Amino acid sequence: MSIRSGFATFAGKSSLWFLKTFFNGGSSLPGKIALKLDPNILASLSKDYHVIVVTGTNGKTLTTALTVNILEQEFGDVLTNTTGANMLQGIVSTFLSRKKNKNKENFAVLEIDEASVSKVTEFLKPELFLFTNIFRDQMDRYGEIYTTYQLIVEGAKKAPEATILMNGDLPIFNSINTENPREYFGFNHKSDEEQMAHYNTDGILCPHCEHILHYKMITYSNLGKYYCPNCNFERPELKVELNEVIEMTNTSSTFTIDQEDYKLEVGGMYNIYNALAATAVAKHYHVAPEKIRKGLAYDEKVFGRQEVIKIGDKKCTLVLVKNPVGLNQVVDTMKLAPYPFSLVALLNNNYADGIDISWIWDSQLEELATLPIPTIITGGIRRQDMTLRLKVAGFDDTPISETEVLTDVIDQIKNVPTDDVYILATYTAVLELRKELIQQGYIKEDVAHD
Structure with a gap:
């Protein structure tokens, strides 16, 4: 670490201590101070970490929390931005807030705003990206879904050796080639049945020929086992599969992933996707099913x-x-x-x-x-x-x-x-x-x- 980085780190950690001690807070301000003193501080702070970036429209916060819960069963304390500060200064504050594990590998699971991925990867080099989904959201900030997807792909491209774990049921995640290697997770829990998405659904045009996509299974919106009847575009091969939804209530779900049963203490199909995404990360790092099971069963609701x-x-x-x-x-x-x-x-x-x-x-x-x-x-x-x-x-x-x-x-x-x-x-x-x-x-x- 350079003298400049060391001074920036000291100033950032001092301000963090002051805010926590006297104001019971901290969040992004220490990161702003450190960045002002050293714009490259994040590169120094994140050195020797296995960094996992979680981004997408919906599900970032819960997916991040579940991923942390699971990885902590295997690797001990995992650094994460639990205050929800998911832009550049907040990420810097997150690294300022923790000491490294001395005798274990150091992991950081970071929720990052879609528009901030490219800014963060200027300085931080993840080894894994997790893309949850892309839906129409805050068009005044992100624009159409294809614009948002391009933002996060451009961010990932700055760490081209990092694998992208992607929701294979979403057509947009198979729409363009990426410099990064890709792996997919998704649902395979029903027999094939010819169908089409609701007429008021975004993202159902084939990216190759613009024909309306057909489906053999739909979970919700435009997610499912899609294919184009006019060309060879279809859902990619899934590396991690949800095989069965055993029970789904408004407060919990039980399901099978790669022939292992799990339970999640949060209701709804969309949260099963979050659990599937977190499980895909765990399997990428060869975490055993019993530890995944324990991490998913953690019953602590996060903000909202x-x-x-x-x-x-x-x-x-x-x-x-x-x-x-x-x-x-x-x-x-x-x-x-x-x-x-x-x-x-x-x-x-x-x-x-x-x-x-x-x-x-x-x-x-x-x-x-x-x-x-x-x-x-x-x-x-x-x-x-x-x-x-x-x-x-x-x-x-x-x-x-x-x-x-x-x-x-x-x-x-x-x-x-x-x-x-x-x-x-x-x-x-x-x-x-x-x-x-x-x-x-x-x-x-x-x-x-x-």
Whole structure:
């Protein structure tokens, strides 16, 4: 380490200690300080680490947490950005926060924002990339799905020897050649049955001939066993396969991957994909099935990922929603609930949420309207838009309360007629709600987030 890097590291770690000691925080500021003193500091800090980068539209945070849980069964402490600071300065802060394992290999599993992958790989050289998925999301930041995919491919290209583990069920991940070697995971849990994706689905044109793709199996959206009837484009060979979904509820799932049974303490098909991705990483490093099983069974909900919070006598499940595909999967999971629940929908359109909220009209909220939801509370900056969307979805006769102030939302939750409540919220709305719940004593400490 150079003198400049050493000084930058000292300054960054000192500021981190100060913030944690006196303000119970840290996050990105120490990284900003260190980068100001040495723009190449990340290269020094990440030396001798096995670095795994997790990126994609949905599932980064939970997939990262599951991957860390599994690898820690084999390799001991794993460095990860648990504060959710997933841009360059946050990654630097993450490395500043930990000491290396003296007698073991050092692993770092880093969740990185799609637009930041290329910036981070200027200085940090991963040995493995994990691409979860690419869906239409925050088009004001990322553009169309092909633009987003190009961003992360360009980032991976700066570490050309690193393998990319990719979701083989997603056509876009097989659309172009990459300089990096690729391996795929996916679902093979049903017999072939000719079908096509819903007409309101992105990413279903063949990248070779632009014919509409057909499917022999669909999990959701445009994911599945796809092929083009007009040319030779088809799903690639899977290295890691999900063989069976044994049981799936709104709170947990059991399934088989490569003939081994596992259980995940989070509900929904989309979270099985996250578990499959984490398992693919584990198998890449030859982690034994019993250790994978133990890592997946770890029952600790992360920020806004079916996080359960008790408000008064109400059991509230907080779920982050940010794009139509994700919201549709949340709706499908809610439909599995064997008990009645009330609904809270908090919609913001701050920069971090995505300014354009038209995505709520591409979601299938009509599916929720088939459930006997007795009362709805809407909040956030665009609460009126959410109220209108729910009414158009079919909640004509359901009482909907538009509530401007979060403290009033919390008070109203205490008086809903059901024991259970689902809270769907965009990113900054989740932050604001959790901050208020911490202040009121309903949450004792903060947890990881995107």
